Amino acid sequence: MGVKHKTIRPARTSRHDRSGGGEGSRSGAPLARSHDVSRARPLPAADTLLRMLYLLKLTREVEVRIERVLYRQGKIVGGVYVGRGQEAIGVASAIQLVEGDFVLPSHRDLSAYLARGIPLERVLLNWMGRADAPSRGRDNTLHFGDLNKGIIPIVSPLGDTCPVACGLALQFKLRGKRNVALVYFGEGATSRGDVHEAMNFAAVMKLPVIFICNNNGYAYSTPVQKQYAVKDLWRRGPAYGMPGESVDGNDVYAVYSAHQRAIERARKGEGPSFVECKTFRMTGHSAHDAAEYVPAALFKEWEDKDPITRLQSDLLQRRLMTPEALATLHESVRKEVDEAVARAEARPLPDGESANEGVYCGPDCWWGQTRSQAFDV
Amino acid sequence: MAAKVIMPQMGESVAEGTIVRWIKKVGERVERDEPLLEISTDKVDAEIPSPAGGTLSRILVKENETVEVNTVLAEIDGEAPDEGAGASVAGPAQPVVSKPAVPEAPPxxxxxxxxxxxxxxxxxxxxxxxxxxxxxxxxxxxxxxxxxxxxxxxxxxxxRPAPEGTAPSLPVPPSSAGAPAAFTGPTQRVPMTPMRRQIAERMVTSKRISAHVSTFFEVEMTRVAETLVQAGAEFERRNGIKLTYTPFFVRAAVQALKQFPIVNSSLDGENIIYKRDINIGVAVALETGLIVPVIKRADEKNFLGIARALRDLADRARSKRLSVDDVQEGTFTITNPGIFGSLLGTPIIHQPQVAIMGVGAVEKRPVVRNDAIAIRPMVYLSLSFDHRVLDGALADQFMAHIKVALENWDESVL
Amino acid sequence: MPILTHLEAIRQGIGEEMERDSSVFLLGEDIGVYGGAFKVTEGMLEKFGAERVIDTPISESAIVGAAVGAALVGMRPVVEMQFMDFIACAFDQIVNMAAKIHYRWGAKVPMVIRGPSGAGVHGGPYHSQSNEMWFVHTPGLKVVVPSTAYDAKGLIKAAIRDDNPVIFYEHKYLYRRVKDEVPLEDYVVPIGQAILRREGTDIAVITYGAMVWTALEAAAQLEKEGISLEVLDLRSLLPYDEEAILASVRKCSKVILLHEDTRIGGMAGELAAVIAEKAFDDLDGPIVRVTAPDTPVPFSPPLEDHFLPNARKLAEAARKLASY
Structure with missing residues (x-):
């Protein structure tokens, strides 16, 4: 019931304490978790916290720019899906990874990309379909991977990456590496057979996979009540024979801590874990969806639980950061995004003819740039 | 060095042949061109001359066996290869185009x-x-x-009105037009004989290849008829050959062909191939279909030579004893629908020739002579010619030449 | 006669069938409250209630499998795929379950799987595919691709009434761009019948779906140059109207097969084969295909433009063929 957080986290927003995750919505239901995970953890170090704040703010800033500026200017076309309000999940999980680990983010997990060190400009190039974008204009949004940075992108049939994570983890295990694979998906994807098959597969083989469910309340227009019938999704973990945990996904500390436990287990060869991060989609499904089906009160409620505001307050309160430093950070993030947008925008669109290239890998395959040195593949 | 004897291709569409008889035995000596074996195909029975001189060392296909063309039938162990025998392998008998009068062109x-x-x-x-x-x-x-x-x-x-409206008139013996013996239903499906198939194929091919046009001439046969009456008995007594109208037409045609060499030609792409030799094919109706044996070098033969050749070829055609060579290399063809009473026909050109003459029945008809009605033995001659090569004017002059020759026949036949 | 968009015509056709036949019901993701990602089923929930307009979890395989089950016991489910790209998630239920039931044991499976396909909206590789041939190669299914509003309504009604599983491809580019007169009275467009969209004499363009409009655009352009295109709209890919195809080929003697789908294994290959087999002697030129190249559908606009066949590319091919 959220009790643990009081013991490990000195400062939290009072509203969040009272609401205990909110009343009135399933995704905001009181937190619950399984009982087979150890609890006491040290707090993240100060520099880690500052790094996380920077990543959160950077994610927020660039996504706002994409959704509300570039898309509306026609500089970005196609579907626009952002993760506003749920940035903490990607940041506080992926930041704990080491070289050779992999993330398989979902479509709202730009934060995980940035946490793995993908330069902002490359993200923007991909969104803008430029010639030298990571996907060379072939695919959009976050549909690009980077083997060196340990990123496998999604496909639009969400949940499809869960079995792929098992394959990565199987190789870690067979090669005696202590790496882990973090696969992210929404609560909507948990209805897909692929997710269930992957969870069973990973549990049977004790694979180092962390199944991370971004439960943001809605899959397109479908609320959680219509998506699943269990009370909390953490129960899916034990159902397949792995620990399950549900945490406040807007709480950097909680997300960090839960993943710290899961990752440690995985590195020790104890197998997979399931982590439900309860959050909220602070946008429509995409930039063209007004989300009229979402009660306005829910937006208001979750606005108050914004993960960035909470972390900032905590850092200021604990004097790990001065208000001046925060203002400076804010400005520098804005400037970083300005510059990245300008650089990306200046890049040319691809030549139409080049659409024919790259269907198959061959000796002159230009995807070679993303080959992973760490894995020698 | 062994020369191979192979089953020759007896015409373009023939695929196989049967060994009727080996004339020579293994170990026996054989001269080059000496008859070595007899074969039978759908088209002809033929005596195959040895491709080389030497000893018949091996026989590979026994009598009564049927094999595909180009199958090796036997081997001849030669002594020193004589001139030309360097090419000691007999190729399948192919129509050989006579030396062209114009530069070689692609086939x-x-x-x-x-x-x-x-x-x-x-x-x-x-x-x-x-x-x-x-x-x-x-x-x-x-x-x-x-x-x-x-x-x-x-x-x-x-x-011009298309000439192809009239029915083809290649003579077909009535017997081959017969219906099956017994009907089991309203229709009965009977496969064509190989020979029938080949004729069908050739006729259609010829119609496709050549621009057929026909022209018709009426010829008075009084002089020829008189010659037949006056010399016929003596001719038969001397030569053992019944004198008929046919050699007269052949002879007249040969003379005309000498005057109009382009009628004795064939077309190869954009080149006209003139033929030195005049080889006249004469259609012979058989029970099973039609065959056209060829009088080789008819221009070198006198009247008697032509008559003899005609008799010989007709006899051998009817007894299926024509050789492959006998039916090849024709340069002009004469067909005779008249023997069954037809007045005239529009025959189909025998490829790759450029003209064919049809001879109708010779019969007495009333004609106008000196403004009076006279009774004369008359014949209609038709010429189907390939308009790609020959124009009407030339074809008509060619036919006029034949008409003049026949109407003013003055050559002794004896 | 009312003028409806392609999308409205589909909605009307489904609605009429639901009124006519109580066994017809809808199943899909976001189709009820939200009215579907493209709003095809907007208003259906209010009209027919939550028992006949069922919002499902994101479970394509379960959706299709459940539709099969319902169809086996007398219902006529109409399933929406949010994008036809995601039909892949239900592939096993479609090709191994639905398609083979009647052949294996004689039970009928009257169901429709419908949804938006096709490119031209910068949707990238997963919101743009024309994957109809996956199912054209599956005996037991029927595959339908309308191009006009009239046909969309007539064909969806025919599909719902059909006693076999029908895959119904709606081109998302046409949803709101194409409008035509759609009668209020009940009618169906029979599955398996092509229609001549334009008579011509020089080249028969055989196509379907959104490319019909591309063909008509090119035809109007080429008319000025003295090249007369005939445009045959297949409407159904499985079964396809062989008679109409051969008639157009025999009439024009030259043929261009046009589709938005990729080239290898596309419908054009099948049609080229049947034309070569049955109308070889009527051909006065090579059978020409104008199709997308063999790549996934790229996202970036210049790449997508290169990928998609259009009137300019068709006209180019037609000019070349006309002078052949």
Whole structure:
């Protein structure tokens, strides 16, 4: 019931304490978790916290720019899906990874990309379909991977990456590496057979996979009540024979801590874990969806639980950061995004003819740039 | 060095042959060109001359066995190869084009293949018997398109009435037109004989290749008829051959061909191949179909020579004893629908020749002579010619030459 | 006669069938409250209630499998795939379950799987595919691709009434761009019948779906140059109207097969084969395909433009073929 957080986290927003995750919505239901995970953890170090704040703010800033500026200017076309309000999940999980680990983010997990060190400009190039974008204009949004940075992108049939994570983890295990694979998906994807098959597969083989469910309340227009019938999704973990945990996904500390436990287990060869991060989609499904089906009160409620505001307050309160430093950070993030947008925008669109290239890998395959040195593949 | 004896191809469409008899035995000596064996095919029975001189060392195919053309039948162990025997392997008997009077050109088939058209154009050409070499192509790289052939058809219709309305008149013996012995239903399906199939194929092919036009001449046969009456008995007594009208027509045709060498030619792509030799094919009706043995070098033969050759070929045709050589290398053909009473016909050209003459029945008809009605033995001669090579004027002059020769016959036949 | 968009015509056709036949019901993701990602089923929930307009979890395989089950016991489910790209998630239920039931044991499976396909909206590789051939290669299914509003309504009604599983492809580019007169009275467009959209004499363009409009655009352009295109709209890919195809080929003697789908294994290959087999002697030129190249559908606009066949590319091919 959220009790643990009081013991490990000195400062939290009072509203969040009272609401205990909110009343009135399933995704905001009181937190619950399984009982087979150890609890006491040290707090993240100060520099880690500052790094996380920077990543959160950077994610927020660039996504706002994409959704509300570039898309509306026609500089970005196609579907626009952002993760506003749920940035903490990607940041506080992926930041704990080491070289050779992999993330398989979902479509709202730009934060995980940035946490793995993908330069902002490359993200923007991909969104803008430029010639030298990571996907060379072939695919959009976050549909690009980077083997060196340990990123496998999604496909639009969400949940499809869960079995792929098992394959990565199987190789870690067979090669005696202590790496882990973090696969992210929404609560909507948990209805897909692929997710269930992957969870069973990973549990049977004790694979180092962390199944991370971004439960943001809605899959397109479908609320959680219509998506699943269990009370909390953490129960899916034990159902397949792995620990399950549900945490406040807007709480950097909680997300960090839960993943710290899961990752440690995985590195020790104890197998997979399931982590439900309860959050909220602070946008429509995409930039063209007004989300009229979402009660306005829910937006208001979750606005108050914004993960960035909470972390900032905590850092200021604990004097790990001065208000001046925060203002400076804010400005520098804005400037970083300005510059990245300008650089990306200046890049040319691809030549139409080049659409024919790259269907198959061959000796002159230009995807070679993303080959992973760490894995020698 | 062993020379191989192979089953020859007895005409383009023949695929196999049967060994009737080995004339020589293994170990026996055989001269080059000496008869070695007899074979039988759908078309002819033939005596095969040895391709080389030497000893018949091996017989590989026994009597009564049927094998595909080009199968090795035997080997001849030669002594020192004599002149020409260096090529000691007998090729399949192929029609050999006589030495051309004009520079060598690629073969016709290749030329035809070079014409760019389309399946539709080829179908239309076949249906309307159009020679595609005559159609101007306006498509890509000169391809003949549907529009081109339609334009050609329209202009051809405007220019002259198509001659192909009349029924083909190649003589077919009545016996081969017979119905099956017993009907088991309203119709009965009987497969064509190989020979029938071959004729069918050749006729259609010829109609497709050549631009057939026919012209007709009426010839008074009084002088010839008189000659027959006056010399016939003595001719038969001396030579053992019954004198008929046929050698007269052959002889007249040979004379005309000498005057009009282009009628003794063939077409190869864009080249006309003139033939030195005049080899006259004469259609002979058999029970099973039609065969056209050839009088070789008819221009070197006198009247008697022609009559003898005719008699010999007809006899051997009827007894299926023609050799492959006997039916090849014709340069002009005469067919005789008149023997069954037909007045005239429009025969189909025997490819790759450019003309064929049809001879109707010789019969007495009332004609106008000196403004009075006279009774005369008359015949209609028709000439089907390939308009690609011959124009009407030339064909008619050629026929006029024959008419004059026959009407003013003055050659002794004895 | 009312003028409806392509999308409205589909909605009307489904609605009429639901009124006519109580066994017809809808199943899909976000189709009820939200009215579908493209709003095809907007208003259906209010009209027919939550028992006949069922919002499902994101479970394509379960959706299709459940539709099969319902169809086996007398219902006529109409399933929406949010994008036809995601039909892949239900592939096994479609090709191994639905398609083979009647052949294996004689039970009928009257169901429709419908949804938006096709490119031209910068949707990238997963919101743009024309994957109809996956199912054209599956005996037991029927595959339908309308191009007009009239046909969309007539074909969806025919599909719902059909006793076999029908895969119904709606081109998302046409949803709101194409409008035409759609009668109020009940009618169906029979599955398996092509229709001549334009008579011509020089080249038969055989196509379907959104490319019909591309063909008509090119035809109007080429008319000025003296090249007369005939445009045959297949409407159904499985079964396809062989008679109409051969008639157009025989009439024009030249043929262009046009589709938005990629080249290898596309419908054009099948049609080229049947034309070569049955109308070879009527051809006055090579059978020409104008299709997308063999790549996934790229996202970036210049790449997508290169990928998609259009009137300019068709006209280019037609000019070349006309002068062949």
């Amino acid at each position: 016709t088939a290749e030329a035809a293949r070079r014409i760019r058209s389309s399946p539709l154009v080829r179908r239309l050409a076949k249906e309307h018997q159009i020679d595609l070499t005559r159609v101007q192509g306006t498509g890509e790289a000169g391809r003949i398109s549907k529009n081109d052939i339609e334009a050609y058809l329209a202009s051809a219709k405007a220019e």
